[in-house]
Amino acid sequence: MISKKVILTGSFGVGKTSLFNQFIYSKFSDRYLTTIGVKVNKKTLEIGGKELSMLLWDIAGEVAQDKVPTSYFLGASGVIYVCDLTRPSTYKNLDKDIEYLKGIINGGIIKIVANKSDLVSAEDIERIKSEIPLPIDTITSAKTGDNVNDLFHALGAELID
Amino acid sequence: MTNPIMTEQNNKTQSDEELLMEKLRSILLKEERQKVQRLETIVETKKNLSEKVDPIIEEHIQRLKTEFPDHYKQVVDRIVEQKIKDSSEEILNTIYPVFGQMIKKYIALQFQLLRESIDQQIKNTFSTKGVIGNIKARLFGIKTSDVIISNINKPIISEVFVIERDSGLLKGSASAVSTIDQDVVAGMLTAIKAFVEDAFDGGQQNLGMIEYDTHRIFLQNFPNYYIAVAMSGSISTTEKSNLTDRLLAFADKEINNTLFASSEESFKHISEQLEIYFIGKEIQLLT
Structure with a gap:
């Protein structure tokens, strides 16, 4: 079995832990509990006949990525950067954050995810996408589960290649 | 002026009417009166009343017992929760002495166990094996008391x-x-x-x-990986040194060439060797 470390990062309150819980346990809670430090969990995926053990590190949100301890990113094969469609402050520094992450994860895959699609209309999503400085890879809703499994499976497939 | 003869006649007629009415009443209401009397006997006699009412009360009590949690659980929970919040100080005052007693008993028991363990150690110390161990310890400058205490835990x-x-990815593990x-x-x-x-x-x-508490995880760091050893009991500096020696030997022999092969075989090999080298072993016996 192949094992890969994947980091969930982004500003606080964007729904990283909700995505993590939706993917691992298929559960969503409206209660907001801030993550302290890191929470690690694992899910085994079967992709193209191969088994991938995805070790997910759900790290505490920070307004800028250079505030996150660098050591958390070491050895990561993938990073999921999550922003919140309803809060511009969570994507206004996206380009700087991604540039910073590229510098420390050494060739790993970075996925940009806009979460909370259940709270905005389809027209608003289009408008917000044009405001975000970089192209979004996936638009998700941790609450309804929309695109959550697809996101992790797509990343898993790229990690196995 | 009224005629006395007329008045007397009138009174008589009235009295006759009343008698007639009473007779009529007793004929018509005979059954009802008997019923009322029976009821009076039941209500006013405790034993009779009890016979009639007890089964009804009992039935209600039984129903309450089964249905109480459904109807009143939330209310009772709220009351209890509020009561605990309001009287936390009183509750603490009540519980403290009980906890104190429990802790006192626990400490007394632990001292008893420690004493028995020390007695056993003293007996062992004066056995042939113990005397040889003592001589060895003396040679290396270790006090007999330290040897006894280290053997306890x-x-x-x-x-x-x-x-x-x-990455924090697991490269091999063994567990008891x-x-x-x-x-x-x-x-x-x-x-x-x-x-x-x-x-x-x-x-x-x-x-x-x-x-x-009484557990510890010892971490031996290497440039690209580290070994975490979970153990119970207390560890002396000498035992720590023994463990480090053993870990270095293990790393040199079993890991260095296989770790980054990243195959299932490497994982299996490391895990099997960890089991052989470490699991269930007393650290002082590791050399």
Whole structure:
């Protein structure tokens, strides 16, 4: 079995832990509990006949990525950067954050995810996408589960290649 | 002026009417009166009343017993919760002496066990094997009391993990107990290690030990990986040194050439060897 470390990062309150819980346990809670430090969990995926053990590190949100301890990113094969469609402050520094992450994860895959699609209309999503400085890879809703499994499976497939 | 004869006649007629009415009443209401009398007997006699009412009350009590939680649980919970909040100080005052007694009893029991253990150790010390051990200890400058105490709470290894330093990915593990997913344990240990090393600005220093109650996790760091050894009991400096020697020997012989092969065979090999080298072993016996 192949094992890969994947980091969930982004500003606080964007729904990283909700995505993590939706993917691992298929559960969503409206209660907001801030993550302290890191929470690690694992899910085994079967992709193209191969088994991938995805070790997910759900790290505490920070307004800028250079505030996150660098050591958390070491050895990561993938990073999921999550922003919140309803809060511009969570994507206004996206380009700087991604540039910073590229510098420390050494060739790993970075996925940009806009979460909370259940709270905005389809027209608003289009408008917000044009405001975000970089192209979004996936638009998700941790609450309804929309695109959550697809996101992790797509990343898993790229990690196995 | 009224005629007395007329008045007397009138009175008589009235009295006759009343008698007639009473007779009529007693004929018509005879049955009802009997019923009322029976009821009076029941209501006014405790025993009779009890015979009639008790089954009804009993039925209500039974129904209340079964249906009470459904109807009143939430209300009672709220009342109890509020009562606890309002009277936390009183509750503490009541519980404290009980806890005090429990702790006192526990400490007394532990002292008793310690005394028995020391007695046993003293007996062993004067056996042939013990005398030889003592001579050895004296030669190395170890006090007899230290030897006795160290033998009481021997450190025993329960789990060992070989973990890639940066990623926290598990490269092999062995365990004498069933714990939560070992990949997750490896990830969390790495996260804790990274947090401590970053938070306290240790530069190139490494976290070497995590302690909780009577358990500890010893961390032996290598350039690209580290080995985490979970153990119970207390560990002396000499035992720590023995363990380090054993870990270095293990790393040299079993890991260095296989770790980054990243295959299932490497994982299997490391895990099997960890089992042989460490699991269930007393650290002082590791050489």
